[in-house]
Amino acid sequence: MVADSIRRRIAADGPMPFEVFQESALYGEGGFFASGPVRSSATGDFLTSPEVSPWFGRSIGRYLSGTRIDRLVEVGAGSGSLLRALLEELGEIDAWAVEASPMARDRLRSVIAPNQVVASLDAVPGPFTGALIANELIDNLPVALAVRTGGGWSEHFVGVVGDELAFVTVPARGAVADWAERYGGEVPVDGIVEVQLAAAAWLRRAMAMLQQGVILLIDYGGTVEELEPRRNIGTLRTYRGHHLGPDPLLEPGETDITVDVNFTALLSVAEEAGSRAQLHRQDDFLIATGLRTVVSELRQQELELARAGDTIGQLAVKDERINAETLLHPRGLGDFRVLEIEVQR
Numbered sequence: 001m002v003a004d005s006i007r008r009r010i011a012a013d014g015p016m017p018f019e020v021f022q023e024s025a026l027y028g029e030g031g032f033f034a035s036g037p038v039r040s041s042a043t044g045d046f047l048t049s050p051e052v053s054p055w056f057g058r059s060i061g062r063y064l065s066g067t068r069i070d071r072l073v074e075v076g077a078g079s080g081s082l083l084r085a086l087l088e089e090l091g092e093i094d095a096w097a098v099e100a101s102p103m104a105r106d107r108l109r110s111v112i113a114p115n116q117v118v119a120s121l122d123a124v125p126g127p128f129t130g131a132l133i134a135n136e137l138i139d140n141l142p143v144a145l146a147v148r149t150g151g152g153w154s155e156h157f158v159g160v161v162g163d164e165l166a167f168v169t170v171p172a173r174g175a176v177a178d179w180a181e182r183y184g185g186e187v188p189v190d191g192i193v194e195v196q197l198a199a200a201a202w203l204r205r206a207m208a209m210l211q212q213g214v215i216l217l218i219d220y221g222g223t224v225e226e227l228e229p230r231r232n233i234g235t236l237r238t239y240r241g242h243h244l245g246p247d248p249l250l251e252p253g254e255t256d257i258t259v260d261v262n263f264t265a266l267l268s269v270a271e272e273a274g275s276r277a278q279l280h281r282q283d284d285f286l287i288a289t290g291l292r293t294v295v296s297e298l299r300q301q302e303l304e305l306a307r308a309g310d311t312i313g314q315l316a317v318k319d320e321r322i323n324a325e326t327l328l329h330p331r332g333l334g335d336f337r338v339l340e341i342e343v344q345r
């Protein structure tokens with residue numbers, strides 16, 4: 001069990017940084033993404049945009065169709081729903097999937113060439129001209145937990161108290177305190193900032209993969225200012241079986257562990273590397289690709305099928321239309337953010 005191996009490591013080495021705990025709980029042996037079914041599906045633990053409707057991938061495909069794509073890479077590709085819809089729109093292109101989960105990699109091998117399904121970005125040939133896309137990846141990358149004190153920052157490590165895993169407070173490491181200071185915003189004493197250094201490192205690596213092209217990172221979260229009201233208790237949470245799960249320390253390996261993405265920090269990474277970056281809402285981004293028109297056309301088809309007395313056909317198109325609209329819901333998936341980074345060397 002993941003909890004046992006974490007306990008053994010703490011017994012040997014003392015309390016561990018939260019990002020080490022999260023890495024083991026999600027990706028270590030027996031971890032949430034390393035065991036069980038593919039998590040992002042109707043029968044799994046959460047439903048993502050590409051699982052809700054193929055119009056998510058088709059819309060992104062339409063956005064990409066005007067640009068030169070020698071290679072398309074999706075990172076954290078899950079079940080392959082997004083890749084499948086993208087390829088439908090873009091035709092035969094050199095597509096790669098990077099996926100940490102072995103079960104998801106198995107599924108992806110039925111969507112694209114099996115030797116182009118890999119476990120790490122390092123296995124993708126590059127630099128290339130094209131597009132790199134990740135939906136709901138960044139929110140899963142390990143974070144450190146900084147806690148505001150009267151004079152600065154401390155940090156939550158994971159230790160064992162009695163027989164239970166528990167947070168223990170230690171002085172913050174320098175890089176953690178610096179990040180929290182720069183991207184935490186106004187944080188009350190005892191307020192929590194999830195420090196997303198791994199996300200920044202990942203984005204630097206992803207940008208280095210591109211000779212020229214676009215990176216799209218789609219996720220929940222917001223700017224520093226948008227996240228400020230949530231700093232009292234922070235945004236760390238768990239999911240299991242489509243519902244919010246228990247405290248992240250209670251059942252490591254049994255739940256997803258996720259945070260809201262701090263897009264201001266990612267914008268800085270892109271801009272510091274000299275790239276043009278823009279943050280959109282998901283609803284605005286998809287509408288700009290023509291999704292509202294698609295919804296209207298589907299509604300029209302529904303009417304025509306109803307007039308023709310084809311109830312089964314009408315219900316199928318109605319389902320397709322409602323699922324496409326779900327991608328635009330202003331307080332649901334439409335409120336996700338799309339970070340668009342143009343890389344040019």
Ligand SMILES: C[S@@+](CC[C@H](N)C(=O)[O-])C[C@H]1O[C@@H](n2cnc3c(N)ncnc32)[C@H](O)[C@@H]1O
Pocket residue numbers: 033040048049050051075076077078079098099100101104119120121134135136137140141
């Ligand atoms: C929340 S799921 C999203 C799956 C899919 N993108 C979707 O939208 O349905 C996150 C996925 O990212 C994968 N993942 C996490 N860290 C990764 C990394 N560093 N490289 C590749 N895949 C990763 C996980 O295994 C998991 O399948």
